[in-house]
Amino acid sequence: MKSYDFVIVGAGAAGCVLAYRLSENPANSVLLIEAGPRDTHPFIAMPKGLAKVMADPKHLWAYASNPEESTAGQSEVWVRGRVLGGSSSINGMMYVRGQPADFDAIAELSSDDWNWEHIGKAYAALESHELGAAETRGAKGPLRVTMPDLRDELSEAQVGAGEAMGWPRKADVNTPDNAEAIGFAPRTISNGRRQSAAVAFLRPAENRANLTILTGCTVDRVTFTGTRATGVELIREGKRESFGAGREVIVCGGAMASPGILERSGIGDAARLEALGIRVVHHNPEVGEGLIEHRGLIMQWKLKRDISQNKEFKGWRLLRSTLKYYLTRRGPMAAAAYEIGAWFRTRPGLNRPDAQMLIAPFSFDFAKNRQDVERFPGMHVVVYSLRPTSRGQIHIETCDPDAPARFSPNYRANAEDRQSMIGAVRVVRDYVRKAPLADLIAEETMPGPQYASDDEILDAYDRFGTCAYHAVGSCRMGNDEGSVVDPQLRVRGVDGLRVMDTSIMPVIPAGNTQAPTMAMAWRAADLILAGNQ
Numbered sequence: 175m176k177s178y179d180f181v182i183v184g185a186g187a188a189g190c191v192l193a194y195r196l197s198e199n200p201a202n203s204v205l206l207i208e209a210g211p212r213d214t215h216p217f218i219a220m221p222k223g224l225a226k227v228m229a230d231p232k233h234l235w236a237y238a239s240n241p242e243e244s245t246a247g248q249s250e251v252w253v254r255g256r257v258l259g260g261s262s263s264i265n266g267m268m269y270v271r272g273q274p275a276d277f278d279a280i281a282e283l284s285s286d287d288w289n290w291e292h293i294g295k296a297y298a299a300l301e302s303h304e305l306g307a308a309e310t311r312g313a314k315g316p317l318r319v320t321m322p323d324l325r326d327e328l329s330e331a332q333v334g335a336g337e338a339m340g341w342p343r344k345a346d347v348n349t350p351d352n353a354e355a356i357g358f359a360p361r362t363i364s365n366g367r368r369q370s371a372a373v374a375f376l377r378p379a380e381n382r383a384n385l386t387i388l389t390g391c392t393v394d395r396v397t398f399t400g401t402r403a404t405g406v407e408l409i410r411e412g413k414r415e416s417f418g419a420g421r422e423v424i425v426c427g428g429a430m431a432s433p434g435i436l437e438r439s440g441i442g443d444a445a446r447l448e449a450l451g452i453r454v455v456h457h458n459p460e461v462g463e464g465l466i467e468h469r470g471l472i473m474q475w476k477l478k479r480d481i482s483q484n485k486e487f488k489g490w491r492l493l494r495s496t497l498k499y500y501l502t503r504r505g506p507m508a509a510a511a512y513e514i515g516a517w518f519r520t521r522p523g524l525n526r527p528d529a530q531m532l533i534a535p536f537s538f539d540f541a542k543n544r545q546d547v548e549r550f551p552g553m554h555v556v557v558y559s560l561r562p563t564s565r566g567q568i569h570i571e572t573c574d575p576d577a578p579a580r581f582s583p584n585y586r587a588n589a590e591d592r593q594s595m596i597g598a599v600r601v602v603r604d605y606v607r608k609a610p611l612a613d614l615i616a617e618e619t620m621p622g623p624q625y626a627s628d629d630e631i632l633d634a635y636d637r638f639g640t641c642a643y644h645a646v647g648s649c650r651m652g653n654d655e656g657s658v659v660d661p662q663l664r665v666r667g668v669d670g671l672r673v674m675d676t677s678i679m680p681v682i683p684a685g686n687t688q689a690p691t692m693a694m695a696w697r698a699a700d701l702i703l704a705g706n707q
C-alpha cells in the first residue's frame with residue numbers, strides 16, 4: 175500500500191490551497207484525492223459558461239433536501255462541484271472576503287488562531303489583486319483577483335441608487351471596515367478565464383515530485399487502527415483501493431460531503447451509524463448538525479428602456495458575445511455571475527450590515543428554469559440575510575459514497591432571521607425607488623408587489639427562494655467538547671484526522687464563501703505545519 179505524509183480528501187477551494195501549501199516543503203509527501211474529473215471542460219474556464227457546467231451532471235454533486243415548510247413543501251437541490259477545483263470550478267467567481275468581525279466571531283467560538291489579524295495576513299499572502307497591495311490585500315500571491323471592466327448605463331444606475339440610499343460606493347467593497355458598501359465587486363477571473371482553486375493553487379504545484387493528484391477517485395472512508403487514522407479507502411473505476419497516511423488525513427469534501435465521509439468512517443451519532451451497519455469509532459451527535467445557509471430571494475423588474483444585458487444573451491448577439499469572448503477574452507461572456515454587490519443594514523441599531531444584495535443587469539426567464547434570460551429588458555438582484563443562525567442537518571442515508579446525503583435546510587427557524595429576511599426585501603424595494611434607477615423601472619415582476627405584508631414576503635422566500643450555495647457549519651469547529659473539530663481542526667475523539675472546508679465554520683461569514691474558505695485553509699496550513707515539525 176502506498177503511503178504519504180498527508181492525505182487530502184477533496185480538491186475544492188480548501189483542498190487545493192492545502193495541497194499547495196503542504197507540498198511547498200519537498201520533505202512532505204502529499205496525496206490529493208478528488209472524486210470528479212480534471213477541470214478541462216471548456217465552459218469551466220469561460221466565466222459565463224457556468225450555466226452550462228451547472229447543468230452537466232458529470233461535474234456535479236446534486237444534494238436533495240427533505241421537503242419542509244421553509245421550502246413550501248418542495249425538495250430543493252443544492253449542487254456542488256465534483257471536479258478538480260471543486261465548487262470553485264463551477265461557482266459565480268465573486269471574490270467577497272467577509273469582514274473582520276466575521277473572523278473575530280469565529281475566533282471567539284474557537285481560538286485567536288482564527289481572528290482577523292491572522293486571516294488578514296492570509297488574504298495578503300494568497301492574493302494577486304488588481305487593486306494592488308494594502309495592509310490586508312496582496313499583490314504577489316497565487317490567486318489572481320481582478321475588477322469588473324464592463325460599464326453600462328444600467329450598472330452605473332444600479333450603483334448610483336445604492337449611493338442615494340446612503341451606502342458608500344467603494345473602490346474595494348472588501349475594505350475591512352465592517353461597514354455598509356456598494357460597488358463593483360472583485361472576481362476570481364484573469365484574462366477572461368476563471369481562476370478556480372485548481373488554476374491558482376494546483377497548476378503551479380502539480381509538477382512538484384512530492385505532490386500526487388488522483389482524480390476520479392471517491393473516498394469511501396478513513397481507516398483507523400484503534401482511534402488513530404491510518405489512511406483512506408477509495409473507489410476507483412468500481413474497485414476499492416487503500417492509501418496510507420503517515421501523519422494525517424485532512425478531509426476537505428465541503429459542507430455537504432465531509433459529514434458523510436466522517437459518518438462512513440465511524441464518527442457521528444452512534445445510533446445513526448449502527449442503523450447503517452457502520453462500526454462506531456467515536457460517538458459525536460454533532461456531526462452533520464449545525465448546517466447554516468443564506469436563504470436568497472431573486473427579485474426582478476421589467477425595465478422601461480432596452481438597456482439591460484438580456485439582448486446580449488440571445489440570438490445573433492449571443493453568437494457575437496461568444497465570438498468576442500474567444501477573440502478578445504472580454505465582453506458579457508467574460509463577466510462573473512454578479513459584478514455589483516451591496517451590503518446594508520435592514521434596520522437601525524445594528525452595528526454592521528445584516529443583508530447582502532447581488533445585483534445583475536439582466537433577468538432570468540423562470541419559465542425556462544433560469545437557464546435563459548427574459549425576452550424583454552429586465553434586471554434582478556439576489557438578496558439575503560447575511561448572518562442567519564437557524565441550523566439544519568445533513569446525514570447519509572446509505573453507505574454508498576456516491577449517494578449524496580439528504581439534508582434539511584431549516585431556513586428561517588429563528589425569529590431574528592425572519593426579521594432580517596423581511597427587512598432585506600423592504601430595503602431592496604426602497605432601493606429601486608431611488609434615482610437614477612427609479613426612472614428605469616417599469617414594474618416588479620418577481621416576486622411581485624402582491625407579496626407585500628411580512629407573511630407574504632416570507633411566503634415568497636418559501637416558494638421562490640434559492641440557496642446561495644454558501645452552506646457552512648456541518649462539522650462545526652469549537653472550543654467546547656461537543657464540537658466536531660477542535661480549534662486546530664482536529665476531529666475530536668480520534669488522532670491523525672482533521673477537517674478543513676466550509677463545514678468547520680461555526681458561524682456563516684457575512685458574504686460569499688470561497689474567499690473565506692481559501693483564507694482559512696491558508697491559515698490551517700500554518701497550524702498543520704507548525705503541529706508537524
Ligand SMILES: Cc1cc2nc3c(=O)[nH]c(=O)nc-3n(C[C@H](O)[C@H](O)[C@H](O)COP(=O)(O)OP(=O)(O)OC[C@H]3O[C@@H](n4cnc5c(N)ncnc54)[C@H](O)[C@@H]3O)c2cc1C
Pocket residue numbers: 183184185186187188189207208209210228253254255256257258259260261262264265266267268269270391392393394426427428429431432435511575642643644674675676677686687688689691
Ligand atoms: C453554484 C455555486 C456558485 C457559487 N458562487 C460563489 C461565488 O460567486 N463566490 C463565492 O465566494 N462563493 C461561491 N460559491 C461557494 C464556494 O464556491 C464554496 O463555498 C467553496 O468552493 C467551498 O469550498 P470547499 O473546499 O468547502 O468545498 P468545495 O469547493 O465544494 O470542494 C469539495 C471537493 O471535495 C470533493 N469531494 C467530496 N466528497 C469526496 C469524496 N468522498 N472523495 C473525493 N472527493 C470528494 C468534491 O468533488 C469537491 O471537489 C458558490 C458555490 C456554488 C456551488
